Amino acid sequence: MEGFSMKFNERIFFHPDSGKIVGLVADALSEDRAFNDITSLITIPNDQIGKGLFRFKSSGILCGIDIAKLTFKRCSTEIDFNSLYFDGDSVDEGGVVAEIHGPLRSILSAERVALNFMQRLSGIATLTQRYVEEAALEGDSQVVDTRKTTPGLRELERYAVRCGGAKNHRDTLSDGILIKDNHIMAAATRNISITDLINLVQKERPHTLKIEIEVDTPEQASEAVLAGADVILLDNMSTQMMIVIITDSHDGIIFEASGGINLSTIRSIAGSGVHIISVGALTHSAPALDISLDIVPV
Numbered sequence: 001m002e003g004f005s006m007k008f009n010e011r012i013f014f015h016p017d018s019g020k021i022v023g024l025v026a027d028a029l030s031e032d033r034a035f036n037d038i039t040s041l042i043t044i045p046n047d048q049i050g051k052g053l054f055r056f057k058s059s060g061i062l063c064g065i066d067i068a069k070l071t072f073k074r075c076s077t078e079i080d081f082n083s084l085y086f087d088g089d090s091v092d093e094g095g096v097v098a099e100i101h102g103p104l105r106s107i108l109s110a111e112r113v114a115l116n117f118m119q120r121l122s123g124i125a126t127l128t129q130r131y132v133e134e135a136a137l138e139g140d141s142q143v144v145d146t147r148k149t150t151p152g153l154r155e156l157e158r159y160a161v162r163c164g165g166a167k168n169h170r171d172t173l174s175d176g177i178l179i180k181d182n183h184i185m186a187a188a189t190r191n192i193s194i195t196d197l198i199n200l201v202q203k204e205r206p207h208t209l210k211i212e213i214e215v216d217t218p219e220q221a222s223e224a225v226l227a228g229a230d231v232i233l234l235d236n237m238s239t240q241m242m243i244v245i246i247t248d249s250h251d252g253i254i255f256e257a258s259g260g261i262n263l264s265t266i267r268s269i270a271g272s273g274v275h276i277i278s279v280g281a282l283t284h285s286a287p288a289l290d291i292s293l294d295i296v297p298v
Contacts, residue, residue, distance in 0.1 A: 021070070024153070029074060034075060040105045049298055054097050054099075055294055056092070057094075059091060059095075062118075063159070064160070065097060068081070068114040072100060074110070075107075076106035081100050087125075101298075107295075114293075121160040122291065123288040124161060128165060129164040140270075141270040141275060142276050144168060146278050164282070177212060179211070184213075198211060198224065210230035215235065231253075232254070236258075236260055257278070258279075261279050
């Protein structure tokens with residue numbers, strides 16, 4: 001597929017499903033009626049050539065540059081898109097990340113869709129980097145995302161998280177066993193304890209999958225540890241409570257902190273000794289990064 005031959009390092013390596021990505025771009029262009037851009041069709045001659053610069057209006061982490069390229073190529077194969085930075089690169093305010101040259105009508109018709117992809121993904125990557133940097137100030141917890149992604153865009157948004165320096169939690173419900181509060185409540189209505197629930201999962205799970213369980217009290221955490229859970233998700237707990245639970249547990253248990261974590265709290269949470277910090281805000285609350293396409297004289 002056009003556009004995914006970039007030099008990724010191991011941290012952000014991306015294997016796109018070409019059919020899926022092409023389909024997303026095609027759907028986005030169709031949604032915007034890019035091939036019926038009435039303003040450009042009326043005001044710009046079909047043979048007018050243009051040149052544009054993609055410029056960061058604020059500093060951040062680039063993500064989505066090749067998806068932008070694919071978007072323009074989808075509108076016109078005569079467009080030349082020259083990337084000056086790669087996904088995962090840090091770009092200063094005012095930095096030009098790409099140059100574009102070709103039929104101006106097609107450039108302007110694809111502009112908004114290309115920018116939407118790049119601004120959204122760069123915004124996620126930039127916010128993610130801030131969380132990663134804050135967590136690194138205390139301890140060595142691994143920051144990960146959650147499944148709180150835009151429907152249909154999970155693959156791209158989780159890629160943006162990796163570009164920002166974090167890692168991905170389970171991608172789908174089939175990728176890992178995570179017993180959450182509603183599973184525990186559903187079991188309790190049948191008089192099944194946390195211990196019995198974990199024993200049930202141990203008997204039925206594929207041998208390759210760990211058992212993770214969400215708890216919100218020290219008592220639940222202790223029961224889950226004794227029952228043989230591999231990963232304990234400490235949900236919406238104070239830092240002090242997490243420290244006590246982790247200190248009182250034997251080695252080998254992986255602890256994850258989750259729930260309401262933000263940039264002002266992640267540093268202290270990392271200092272508690274948790275191994276993983278999952279942050280839904282990386283994808284559900286990231287603001288789009290301000291990136292512009294400026295048309296310049298040819």
